[in-house]
Amino acid sequence: MLKQLLLTAAMLLAVLPVTRARTGASPDALPIPIAPPSVIMSGEDMAALRLVHARAIEQPASGAALPAATPMALPLLKIVPHGQSVSPYSPYFTTGQQLQNGSGDCGTLADCFGLPLKSEAPLYDVYQVTPHGPVTVFVSPVAPTEELGGLVRRKGGALQYLLPNRKLWSAPVLVGTITN
Structure with a gap:
């Protein structure tokens, strides 16, 4: 029921x-x-x-615009503070290209991806998930964010890929690390 x-x-x-x-x-x-x-x-x-x-x-x-439904058959990536694991429920992922763009376009990855303070770190582990077949994801630019009454502001702008059904994807596999 x-x-x-x-x-x-x-x-x-x-x-x-x-x-x-x-x-x-x-x-x-x-x-x-x-x-x-x-x-x-x-x-x-x-x-x-x-x-x-x-x-x-x-x-x-969480996006600056309504997400667009997009077919996806390629792996996606997620960054988490070094030493932490990926939540089995988090739907927020991105591509390798967005991680590279974020490294150059913003002061920090936390800024480009609108990460909350609790997720900001000097070093991130990069995990990859692969779809079990063609799936639909929802893509939008990350919206600007703020915390602590505006004392901490994030620019956003990187593309985020929302995975509404993580069961259609492999378990996350650690593929590397990246600096903030």
Whole structure:
């Protein structure tokens, strides 16, 4: 039942904005369908649904523009502070070319990739993931960010590749290190 609820939530998140735009209705004018009485959600199911909803909003919002769906069959890379491992859930990856561009275009990789302070480091491990076959990823430039009330600002601008389903990719493999 949880799988069906998550699929329904994903479809609603995709369809409602299009429906609202097509009809010209304000966001409050179109009701969100309510599950029939026969569907009873446990607290755990409701928490999972809230998490899916939060991610569906948070991930595309991390870009300076709406992400473009792009077919991908090539490996992608992720940087993490030296000595740390890749989260099995993080959807944020990039290409080798973007890492090279970031090295020259910004003062630091943290600046180009909008990394939070907790992820800034003098040295990063570079991990590679490979798709199990052709997949769709979502590409957008990283949005500028700020933390600590604007005391720390990141330029952003590097291209990020969002991988919504990491199960379609290999486990991350350490391929090298790079300086910030």
